[in-house]
Amino acid sequence: MTTTYEDAKHQLLDAMLTHVPFDGWSEASFRMAITDCDMDDALARAICPRGAIDLALAFHARGDAVMVERLKSTDLGELKFRDRIASAVRIRLEAVPDKELVRRGMTLFSLPTHAADGAKALWQTCDLIWDTLGDTSDDVNWYTKRATLSGVYSSTLLYWLGDDSPDHQKTWEFLDRRISDVMQIEKIKAQVNDNPLFKPFLAVPNWLAGQVKPPMKMRADLPGMLNPRK
8 A cells, every 4th residue: 555645744743742742842753753653764854844843733733633523523503602612622622632742832832933833723723613613704703703712722722731620620611711701802892883873983994894805725735825715
């Protein structure tokens, strides 16, 4: 059977996961993964030009894929939309096999040279949550929904990393509070928009917001190349 680059990348990632808790998402872990897979170094470097960085992002993408699969197989129809969002965030966190892998990843992506990669990965997770839950917004709401969820998700992730309560119950309570905070903000915004006294002042910003369209998505296999959303 022919082994594809993607198969080889998964092999490297699986091998590297055993080393990350001890050596982080580092060059040392990457080299050990190559050795464990008995893979030619040149091939491994061709598959992952940035070494551990590429595998850290592949690990994050793997968790996103698990989340999407579980969301699609879970009946959320009876839940309020805020509870669907909470369920999606919880499912994403529960897709992590070992907290230390995420903790080490946060250390990596906190570095200035890799911060943009970390921010992009976080945004893509939140984008997938909204898309999988059926979001069809095509104006400024496309951005605000994802930006707001990014704040909720990142703060919940940090809380979850330090939570040792049974079944992470404190984390899910924290998540509910964060979503409630956001809902309060949205409620206030709606009240302002519905108040005729404010309409003259909102005309210009509302018109500008209506001109904003969501960007074309990038295919994961062609970084930097824009492709139409399908």
